[in-house]
Each structure stands twice: as C-alpha cells, then as structure tokens.
Amino acid sequence: MATDFTLSEGANVLSPQDMLTLPQPGVPLPNDIGDLAIVPISTYSFQDRKSHNSLSVIALGDGHTYDIPLPDGGDAFWLDSRTIAHIVTRDNIQSLYTIPISTFPLSSDLSSHAGSFPITTASSFRYSPSAQRLVFSAYVYPDGLVETVKEQDTAYENRGNSGLVYDETFDRQWDTWVGPKSKALIGVSLAKVDAKWVLGETYVNVLKGTGLSSPVEPFGDAHDYDLSQTHVIFTAKDPQLPKAMHTRQNIYLVAHDGKDLRQLTSGIQGATHSPVFSPSGDKVAWLELAHDGSESDRAKVVVYDLKENVRFTITEDWDRSPDSIIFSPSSALIYATTGDHARIKIFALAVPPTPSSNTTQTTQPTALTSSGSISGFTPIPGGRATFALSSLMSPNEVYELSGLDTAEQDILSGRKVDVKATALTRLTSFSSVGLQGKDLSPGNDFWFKGTANEQDTHGYVITPPGFERGVNGKWPAVLLIHGGPQSAWFDQWSTLWNPNVFASQGYVVVAINPTGSTSFGQKFTDGINKNWGGRPIQDLLIGWKYILQEYPEIDQNRTVAFGPSYGGYVINWIQGNPELGFGFKALVCHDGIFDTTYVSYTTDELFFNNHEWGGRPWDPVAFEASRKYNPAYTVAKWSTPQLTIHGSKDYRLPESEGIAVFHALQQLGVPSRLLIFPDENHCVLNTANSLKWHYEVFRWFDQFVGRSQA
Numbered sequence: 001m002a003t004d005f006t007l008s009e010g011a012n013v014l015s016p017q018d019m020l021t022l023p024q025p026g027v028p029l030p031n032d033i034g035d036l037a038i039v040p041i042s043t044y045s046f047q048d049r050k051s052h053n054s055l056s057v058i059a060l061g062d063g064h065t066y067d068i069p070l071p072d073g074g075d076a077f078w079l080d081s082r083t084i085a086h087i088v089t090r091d092n093i094q095s096l097y098t099i100p101i102s103t104f105p106l107s108s109d110l111s112s113h114a115g116s117f118p119i120t121t122a123s124s125f126r127y128s129p130s131a132q133r134l135v136f137s138a139y140v141y142p143d144g145l146v147e148t149v150k151e152q153d154t155a156y157e158n159r160g161n162s163g164l165v166y167d168e169t170f171d172r173q174w175d176t177w178v179g180p181k182s183k184a185l186i187g188v189s190l191a192k193v194d195a196k197w198v199l200g201e202t203y204v205n206v207l208k209g210t211g212l213s214s215p216v217e218p219f220g221d222a223h224d225y226d227l228s229q230t231h232v233i234f235t236a237k238d239p240q241l242p243k244a245m246h247t248r249q250n251i252y253l254v255a256h257d258g259k260d261l262r263q264l265t266s267g268i269q270g271a272t273h274s275p276v277f278s279p280s281g282d283k284v285a286w287l288e289l290a291h292d293g294s295e296s297d298r299a300k301v302v303v304y305d306l307k308e309n310v311r312f313t314i315t316e317d318w319d320r321s322p323d324s325i326i327f328s329p330s331s332a333l334i335y336a337t338t339g340d341h342a343r344i345k346i347f348a349l350a351v352p353p354t355p356s357s358n359t360t361q362t363t364q365p366t367a368l369t370s371s372g373s374i375s376g377f378t379p380i381p382g383g384r385a386t387f388a389l390s391s392l393m394s395p396n397e398v399y400e401l402s403g404l405d406t407a408e409q410d411i412l413s414g415r416k417v418d419v420k421a422t423a424l425t426r427l428t429s430f431s432s433v434g435l436q437g438k439d440l441s442p443g444n445d446f447w448f449k450g451t452a453n454e455q456d457t458h459g460y461v462i463t464p465p466g467f468e469r470g471v472n473g474k475w476p477a478v479l480l481i482h483g484g485p486q487s488a489w490f491d492q493w494s495t496l497w498n499p500n501v502f503a504s505q506g507y508v509v510v511a512i513n514p515t516g517s518t519s520f521g522q523k524f525t526d527g528i529n530k531n532w533g534g535r536p537i538q539d540l541l542i543g544w545k546y547i548l549q550e551y552p553e554i555d556q557n558r559t560v561a562f563g564p565s566y567g568g569y570v571i572n573w574i575q576g577n578p579e580l581g582f583g584f585k586a587l588v589c590h591d592g593i594f595d596t597t598y599v600s601y602t603t604d605e606l607f608f609n610n611h612e613w614g615g616r617p618w619d620p621v622a623f624e625a626s627r628k629y630n631p632a633y634t635v636a637k638w639s640t641p642q643l644t645i646h647g648s649k650d651y652r653l654p655e656s657e658g659i660a661v662f663h664a665l666q667q668l669g670v671p672s673r674l675l676i677f678p679d680e681n682h683c684v685l686n687t688a689n690s691l692k693w694h695y696e697v698f699r700w701f702d703q704f705v706g707r708s709q710a
Contacts, residue, residue, distance in 0.1 A: 572661060
C-alpha cells in the first residue's frame with residue numbers, strides 16, 4: 001500500500017476538506033408576516049475540530065443578512081414577527097430564551113430567559129401564537145410525565161447492571177438499543193406577561209396513556225405533527241402491531257389538553273407522513289402509503305374535511321411520490337415537494353370540493369420549479385414562498401418564489417400556469433466564498449435504453465476540472481451506485497458522497513439511476529422487488545458501457561466503482577460476477593450487504609427485507625430470491641481489489657456484513673483493506689471521520705488507477 005498518497009487540492013479543486021468546511025445551512029423559517037426568515041448554519045473548523053453554529057436572519061426581498069452566533073447550538077423558531085425563541089442546554093438544564101429582532105438596521109437585542117424545561121431532550125418545536133401554546137417532543141418513561149424523567153434517569157443509570165431485556169422487537173433501531181423511554185408530544189403555555197415572554201410550568205403529554213409515540217423514530221421530527229389553535233394532528237405507529245415488522249402509521253387528532261383523541265386514517269393503510277392543518281382550520285392533509293410493510297410505496301395526498309368527516313385522496317393517478325406537503329395561505333392549494341426525474345420540485349395541486357363520502361380522485365399537478373432540489377418550502381404573504389435549494393454544484397441557498405397568487409388563480413380557473421410569470425430570486429450566498437474558483441460540473445443528464453420497456457433510464461456524468469473533449473483515454477472513471485435501493489442520484493448537494501468531490505480528484509463520475517430508483521414512476525421503483533441482482537445490475541452495466549462508448553476520453557483500463565448500503569451490496573455482487581464484464585480495477589463497499597438471507601434476520605427493521613424479498617427469510621419465495629442474488633454464494637469468484645468500510649453502530653446492516661467481506665477477501669489473497677468506524681452508524685457523520693473516509697477511498701483508488709497508473 002502506497003504511503004505517499006495525498007489528496008488533490010488547488011484553487012479550482014473541491015477537495016474533501018474544502019467541502020467539509022463549507023457552511024452547512026438548514027432550511028429557512030419565515031416569520032408570520034413574511035419579511036424575515038431565519039436559517040441555522042453550522043461550519044466546521046479543522047483548526048479547533050469544532051462545529052461553529054450561528055443563526056442567519058435574512059431580510060426577504062433584498063436578501064440582507066444578520067448573523068447571530070450560537071456557541072451552544074440549539075433550536076430556534078419564531079414566536080412573533082420580531083421575536084425568536086432559542087433553546088439552550090447548559091449544565092444539564094434546557095432553557096428557552098427569547099431574542100428580539102430589529103429591522104432598521106437588521107440587528108438583535110440581548111436575549112432574555114423565558115423559562116426552563118424539566119427535561120433535556122426537548123426537540124422538534126412548534127409554536128401556535130393563537131393558542132399561545134408550545135409543543136415539542138421529548139423522551140418520557142411509561143408514566144408519561146416529563147416531571148419525573150430526571151429522577152427516573154438517575155435510578156436507571158444506577159441500576160447496577162447494563163443488561164437490556166426484550167420480549168418483542170424493536171430491540172434496537174438505526175444506531176441505538178431501545179430503552180424504557182419513548183417519544184411523546186408535550187404541550188405547555190408560552191405567552192407574554194407584562195411584556196416578557198414566560199414559559200409555563202404545567203406540561204401536558206397529549207399522548208399519555210395512549211400507547212402512541214410521536215415523532216416516529218429514528219428520523220421523525222416536527223414534520224410528524226402540526227398545530228391548530230385547538231388541536232394537534234400527528235402520525236404514530238399503530239400500537240397494535242409489532243413495530244419492526246410493520247410500517248403502518250395512523251393519523252390522529254387530539255385536543256391541546258390531551259382529550260378527544262380521534263383516528264383519521266382507515267387503519268388498513270401503510271405509513272403516513274407530513275400531517276398538516278389548512279390555514280382555514282376546516283381541513284387537514286397528509287401523505288399516505290397504501291401497503292403496510294413497504295416504505296417505498298407511492299405516497300398519495302389525502303385530505304380530510306374535519307366538518308364533514310370525509311376523507312378523500314386527491315392524487316390517486318399521479319405517478320409521483322411527494323416527500324412533504326403544505327397548504328397555501330388561502331387553503332385552496334396544496335404544495336407538494338416531490339422528486340421528479342432526479343430533481344426535487346414544487347408542485348401545486350388544487351384542493352377539490354369535499355365529496356359526499358370517502359373516495360379517491362386525481363387533481364392535475366403543476367410543477368412550479370424545474371431544477372435543483374428544494375426543501376423547506378413555506379408560503380408567505382404576498383403570493384410568495386421561501387425555501388432552500390441545493391444542486392450538484394452548491395449546498396443550500398435561500399430562494400424566494402413570487403407570483404404564486406397569479407399561479408393559484410390560473411390553477412383554480414383551470415388555465416395553464418405560465419411558470420415564467422413566477423419569479424425565482426436567490427437571496428443568500430452562504431457558500432460563494434468557499435466555492436469561488438472551484439471548477440464544478442453541473443452534471444450532464446444522459447438517458448439510455450435499459451431494462452424497462454416503457455421508459456428510458458437516467459444518469460448523470462460529472463466531469464473533472466480541466467476535462468476536455470477529444471483528449472481520448474486520459475481520465476480514469478468511477479461508477480457511483482446509490483443506496484436505498486429506493487432512492488436516486490438527484491441534482492442535489494451531499495456531504496456524504498459528493499459527485500463533484502469525486503470528480504475533483506480527477507475522475508469522470510458516472511451516477512446512474514437504475515431500476516428501483518425513485519422519481520421516475522412507481523413501476524420503475526417497484527421493478528427491483530425480489531430482483532436486486534437482476535434488472536438494476538443490467539441497467540448499471542448497459543449505462544456504464546454506453547458512457548464508455550460516448551466518452552472515449554475515459555481510460556477504460558482505469559475504472560473503479562463505489563457504492564454505499566444497497567450500492568455496497570451491488571459492489572459485492574459485481575465482485576462475485578466477473579462475467580458481467582464491468583472491468584473495474586478496484587472497488588469500494590460502504591456498509592454493504594454480504595449475505596442477503598442472514599441480514600434479513602439481523603437488521604433492525606425486519607419489514608424492509610420481508611418486503612424486498614417477498615416474505616420472511618425462511619418463507620419459500622423469499623428464501624429462493626435472497627439466495628439467488630446472494631453475494632455470499634459467489635465468494636469463490638472474487639478477485640478484484642476491494643476496500644470495505646463499515647460503522648460499528650450500524651444496526652440497519654450490522655458490521656458483521658463488512659467484516660465477513662474483508663475476511664473472505666483476505667483468505668482468497670485478494671488485495672483488500674477494512675476501514676471500521678466504531679462510533680459511526682450507517683453513515684459517517686463525524687467531520688474528522690469523514691475526512692479520513694475520503695482519504696482512504698481515494699488512496700485505494702489511486703493505488704490501482706491513479707496518477708501513477710496513467
């Protein structure tokens with residue numbers, strides 16, 4: 001193994017360290033009158049090995065910004081148009097402070113203490129000004145009381161042993177062994193008293209005694225619930241079903257005092273997400289998957305009329321799957337953030353009149369954006385909306401979309417929307433300094449005839465700095481294989497595996513969205529079911545050979561491949577099937593799968609593999625399908641040098657999968673290396689660890705196809 005390897009750096013190169021030290025903005029949160037927004041920002045410094053947090057206050061319209069340092073981090077949200085709430089945890093006490101904001105000039109005053117919480121796990125905050133009610137999530141014991149948590153924590157920590165006993169799944173999830181606490185939604189008063197904000201002392205757990213837990217772990221947040229003046233709407237796993245074997249989440253409505261709990265879903269659906277109230281208060285909406293057990297089913301928009309007690313689906317025949325929804329200020333439209341052809345766009349859907357009974361129908365969606373990937377879309381007064389937009393070339397920046405009132409009138413009148421009548425304005429330049437002079441590729445779309453008869457298959461080519469057409473056989477190339485498998489390479493920034501970072505190390509990057517990928521229709525997504533080593537691999541092979549033909553500038557003797565998660569499975573499958581003819585000189589597998597049958601027993605969320613393979617691992621259909629496409633049975637044919645990476649806290653695909661791959665390669669005498677992160681889960685989140693990750697990946701590739709091999 002070469003020891004003199006160094007990562008490529010330079011004024012025009014986006015090195016891993018450059019990427020990791022860029023500001024990482026969140027999504028904008030506008031105030032109620034729509035003249036200001038706040039954006040949390042985290043910036044890592046390798047000098048002191050710390051993340052430095054701040055809050056950027058943005059004047060919507062001119063984009064002027066004012067930064068508030070947040071040395072202790074913490075959530076921030078609006079209480080009114082000129083007051084920010086900031087949550088701070090110090091010395092094992094979690095408190096709420098208020099920060100007054102002035103606009104002439106844009107500035108902040110000294111913060112004031114409004115009160116402290118009896119726990120330290122408060123998160124996912126929402127505030128209702130009309131109800132003067134703050135709701136948040138927190139971990140509580142079975143008694144449901146936040147007031148007893150600290151005392152019970154002490155008793156639990158001093159119980160004298162570390163044993164964990166389980167009588168049912170979940171025993172662990174994502175990166176955590178499940179303990180005696182669960183998440184609950186807690187409400188408390190928060191109002192001005194004599195011109196000073198005061199946090200109340202009486203806490204109401206609206207889930208107490210219900211057996212429900214929300215937000216839904218491991219990734220649930222404030223998007224799992226919403227507030228009106230009188231009620232909370234939320235999604236929660238069905239308490240009657242084993243959580244590790246089912247995805248069913250019901251939508252519930254409960255009063256702020258915890259009374260009058262109602263289930264709004266049918267109880268026969270799958271997962272639900274993104275419950276929201278209409279501003280008019282008479283309707284709610286959510287995203288609903290039809291099939292219990294599938295987390296990649298098509299999400300449909302469901303509206304529930306609270307006055308008529310009627311539930312109706314409005315996107316029955318729309319072959320796209322929204323990620324989140326929100327009503328327009330008039331309540332006449334729903335805006336859906338939705339993946340479409342490897343972009344994440346905003347679509348507008350008219351809310352039809354309430355039918356007489358529960359039914360399904362389809363409202364024609366209208367795309368309002370066309371490029372990049374949008375998150376945090378929030379309508380504001382004046383026919384405008386704010387959101388974050390990232391791309392292959394840039395992390396999140398804040399944008400404003402105007403002209404939505406005219407677009408709404410067109411949609412409601414049945415006229416075709418003139419998207420050019422809406423104006424998209426970029427308001428921030430958080431990363432402009434860090435990206436100045438960097439030679440980045442926007443990503444070139446390409447389409448080819450894959451295994452899907454009814455549609456072409458998509459991919460991106462990202463070229464390195466200095467790339468020239470006509471200089472044949474000069475550049476090495478890397479095939480990036482995405483995880484999921486129901487995911488996609490989007491026109492989107494990533495700090496985990498960034499295509500432009502790979503390109504900046506001198507590689508032509510090929511990122512293909514094969515069968516199983518999202519944003520190309522549900523049939524295309526479902527095509528991977530029980531077929532992991534079939535159609536998706538053929539799509540990758542066809543697309544790879546297509547690019548080698550279309551880009552003679554690639555040195556076909558210097559090609560490599562990388563894949564995380566399902567992509568790691570593909571790496572191991574390619575390793576054991578050399579007859580496919582990819583021709584890679586080196587491989588990198590990140591938290592992949594070695595044994596598709598065995599991992600169906602050891603994974604945390606059993607429903608996932610049960611769905612993917614057609615049953616439990618011993619059921620005949622699943623047993624045969626998982627054996628047919630099992631890398632473990634191909635080991636005798638392994639011969640390509642491979643770096644295997646795994647996190648020890650990965651309970652989705654336990655580290656034994658990666659260790660087994662490494663042990664097999666070592667016993668075969670194949671050049672191989674193992675990189676273990678004892679403190680990481682399925683992803684490498686620690687910034688210093690991420691730099692090590694990038695160094696080892698590019699060092700491995702360089703040994704076999706790098707500069708010395710040219």
